[in-house]
Amino acid sequence: MENRYQELAKKWLDNTITPAEQAEFAAWYNSDQDRPVNIPLAFAENEEALRQRILNKINRDIKKKPEPALTLVPAWLKVAASILLLSVIYMRYYANTKRPVKPLAATNRKPQLKNDVKPGGNKAILTLANGSQINLNDVKNGLLASQGQTLLKKDKDGQLSYHHTGTSPKDSATIYNMVTTPKGGQFQLVLSDGSKVWLNSASSITFPTAFAKNERRVTITGEAYFEIAKNKHLPFRVVSGKQTVEVLGTHFNINAYTDETAIKTTLIEGSVKISAYNQTALLVPEQQSSILYNAPGRINITKVDTEDILAWTNGNFQFEKAEIPFIMRESARWYDVNVKYEGELPKRHFSGSISRNVNLSELLKMLKYTGINFKIEGKTIIVTS
Numbered sequence: 001m002e003n004r005y006q007e008l009a010k011k012w013l014d015n016t017i018t019p020a021e022q023a024e025f026a027a028w029y030n031s032d033q034d035r036p037v038n039i040p041l042a043f044a045e046n047e048e049a050l051r052q053r054i055l056n057k058i059n060r061d062i063k064k065k066p067e068p069a070l071t072l073v074p075a076w077l078k079v080a081a082s083i084l085l086l087s088v089i090y091m092r093y094y095a096n097t098k099r100p101v102k103p104l105a106a107t108n109r110k111p112q113l114k115n116d117v118k119p120g121g122n123k124a125i126l127t128l129a130n131g132s133q134i135n136l137n138d139v140k141n142g143l144l145a146s147q148g149q150t151l152l153k154k155d156k157d158g159q160l161s162y163h164h165t166g167t168s169p170k171d172s173a174t175i176y177n178m179v180t181t182p183k184g185g186q187f188q189l190v191l192s193d194g195s196k197v198w199l200n201s202a203s204s205i206t207f208p209t210a211f212a213k214n215e216r217r218v219t220i221t222g223e224a225y226f227e228i229a230k231n232k233h234l235p236f237r238v239v240s241g242k243q244t245v246e247v248l249g250t251h252f253n254i255n256a257y258t259d260e261t262a263i264k265t266t267l268i269e270g271s272v273k274i275s276a277y278n279q280t281a282l283l284v285p286e287q288q289s290s291i292l293y294n295a296p297g298r299i300n301i302t303k304v305d306t307e308d309i310l311a312w313t314n315g316n317f318q319f320e321k322a323e324i325p326f327i328m329r330e331s332a333r334w335y336d337v338n339v340k341y342e343g344e345l346p347k348r349h350f351s352g353s354i355s356r357n358v359n360l361s362e363l364l365k366m367l368k369y370t371g372i373n374f375k376i377e378g379k380t381i382i383v384t385s
Contacts, residue, residue: 116359119334119358120185121137122185122188123182123187125179125180127179129177136187148210150175150210160189175210178204178207181203187199192208197227202257203222203223203224206219217239218238218239222256224238224254225313226253235247240256244276246275247272250271251268252270252283253265260329264288279297279299286304287304311353312356315356324348324372337360337376337381340380342384345385372385373385
């Protein structure tokens, strides 16, 4: 059997491996994890050259496939270079539980899904100051309403834009609107100052139709990406739960879903000040602040890959060492489904990307090949180990 896996490894490097053989190669890594595998020293005569060859192959495989056929790359693929450089390798998978990882069975079998779920799209509800609502995905482009001295339009590209037509007196009452996206929805809007906002699924933003003369302040739930129009005399503040983000003009993303473990703010360019629970912190580009919901006394700052964070704004899921529950929460919001777990899942991590424009079955099919099983019952995904 070891000769077989050596043969598959060579075929994978030479780009001659068939889909069935590639599935067999993936199954091998997810099974028999405690058995030693001998790799001939010939595979490692030139370690650096071979390592670069493997990594180049991985990058080509990821980049060359057009949407929607981007593949979710399991974590084992990223360590392939190291696997083939050793003469004797003991590959082990350590779960956080005592139960061993189950072997991946029937990897060449198509997922048995009773039905499928289409991806989400541009969907949102606009709530005006008087409480009336407009379904933004149903209305035609053009003028939608007026709020005080501000005109509301749906532009030809489908986004909502606010156009302030006058100068509001200082003592005039502020008029608020709210845009809400459902599960399976996303939307883009331009505020009256020219700031741009992208709303992810199951999110909302409440904002004045015309900003006051001393500050620009909005409130969000869920996830939103901002490109703030610069105005050094008028700070822009975003409130999400107990956190306030203050900027003058910059690009940043806030993930404030309450079913996640923390509020996370990621800075793309410029600078922002984070305030929460009597704590403050300044972010520079490619930094992310994190405030845990169950331990809110501290603002943690880490360096992140902003491409991963903004993938959703570019129409992709992009995961970096993500666990199945996190992937399922992202999927549930975008496909408007529920998730039910049966049995204890192994602690596995996945890295890779796939288009958000594919049906749910395409995402589940990628995940199924890693040893996790899925089935769809109505509007619920059943996940089993």
